[in-house]
Amino acid sequence: MTKPFTYSISSIRFDENYQPADSTRLTTNFANLARGASRQENLRKTLTMINNRFNALAHWDNPHADRYSVEVDIISADLDVEGNGNTFPVIETLQTTIIDHKENTRIDGMIGNSFSSYVRDYDFSVVLPAHFAQNPECPPPEDFGDLHGKLFQHLLNSDAYHARFNKQPVICLSVSTSKTYYRTGNQHPVLGTEYRQDGGSLNKGSLTDEYFFKMGLSVRYFMPEGSAAPLAFYFAGDLLSDYTDLELISAISTMETFQKIYRPEIYNANAAAAQVYQPSLNYQDYSLTQIVYDREERSQLAVTQGRFTQEAFIQPYQAILEEWATNYPVQTPALKQTAAKRQAA
Numbered sequence: 001m002t003k004p005f006t007y008s009i010s011s012i013r014f015d016e017n018y019q020p021a022d023s024t025r026l027t028t029n030f031a032n033l034a035r036g037a038s039r040q041e042n043l044r045k046t047l048t049m050i051n052n053r054f055n056a057l058a059h060w061d062n063p064h065a066d067r068y069s070v071e072v073d074i075i076s077a078d079l080d081v082e083g084n085g086n087t088f089p090v091i092e093t094l095q096t097t098i099i100d101h102k103e104n105t106r107i108d109g110m111i112g113n114s115f116s117s118y119v120r121d122y123d124f125s126v127v128l129p130a131h132f133a134q135n136p137e138c139p140p141p142e143d144f145g146d147l148h149g150k151l152f153q154h155l156l157n158s159d160a161y162h163a164r165f166n167k168q169p170v171i172c173l174s175v176s177t178s179k180t181y182y183r184t185g186n187q188h189p190v191l192g193t194e195y196r197q198d199g200g201s202l203n204k205g206s207l208t209d210e211y212f213f214k215m216g217l218s219v220r221y222f223m224p225e226g227s228a229a230p231l232a233f234y235f236a237g238d239l240l241s242d243y244t245d246l247e248l249i250s251a252i253s254t255m256e257t258f259q260k261i262y263r264p265e266i267y268n269a270n271a272a273a274a275q276v277y278q279p280s281l282n283y284q285d286y287s288l289t290q291i292v293y294d295r296e297e298r299s300q301l302a303v304t305q306g307r308f309t310q311e312a313f314i315q316p317y318q319a320i321l322e323e324w325a326t327n328y329p330v331q332t333p334a335l336k337q338t339a340a341k342r343q344a345a
Contacts, residue, residue, distance in 0.1 A: 112169025149214030
């Protein structure tokens with residue numbers, strides 16, 4: 001018997017032969033592409049887009065824009081709640097590895113990138129709709145996302161994580177369509193132009209921002225050179241000094257590719273974001289990739305997967321999870337800072 005509340009971490013290569021594992025959320029961007037008659041072509045074209053974007057950004061000593069290629073691995077963390085060998089797939093992220101063909105070397109890329117969580121499906125597709133059905137004018141419950149945030153922090157502090165990774169993850173997502181973003185004068189050589197959201201206050205973040213704050217992650221918004229819109233980078237520590245240029249480029253090239261596929265109205269728009277930018281999925285001036293994707297099916301599956309989480313994880317372990325979360329301390333500076341700012345407000 002293992003100790004309770006322990007993680008096991010596994011990986012699977014995301015390539016043109018990728019087949020989603022049975023435990024993988026089907027709404028996950030990488031899994032969604034690997035379904036249907038076009039699956040292999042989808043995967044091949046996605047990887048080509050990632051490699052081309054990487055070489056465009058890592059242009060120094062790269063005259064033919066072919067020096068690098070990117071390998072992508074799907075990292076899955078399974079949680080054993082009771083220590084009896086029964087596990088639940090709580091979190092999936094991506095890890096990139098950079099192949100330098102000039103030097104014939106392999107370089108660690110970013111861990112994080114995409115973020116997949118059944119518990120997040122439960123929170124957003126089960127808990128939140130039920131709350132708003134009874135309290136349409138009220139904000140989300142005060143403890144919304146608490147369990148998920150502590151599970152994420154617990155994973156990052158686990159022996160299983162530290163045995164495999166030596167840096168904190170950076171999650172790269174789309175900006176929120178409910179917020180306005182303002183270009184600043186800050187310019188990073190890789191991340192590009194920084195934007196701030198609605199004045200930059202942590203207290204006015206989007207619901208996704210607030211959810212990630214409970215995971216101990218801060219957020220900054222950057223629009224890399226050649227991009228159509230800023231990306232949201234969620235991180236613990238210092239985004240600008242904790243990671244190499246190539247690590248940052250691996251995150252940009254991977255996640256901007258997925259966003260071009262899933263949100264072309266924003267990330268494959270034919271005009272770049274202005275100084276004051278309001279993202280919208282109603283934009284008409286954009287280009288489609290040659291990759292097949294069913295966005296409506298993805299949103300429907302989120303509800304199905306949220307209910308699955310309720311039945312297979314939340315309800316069977318509810319008493320244990322509640323007691324554990326009550327006793328698990330807030331450990332990350334970002335979360336402490338957010339809580340302090342809210343209290344001051």
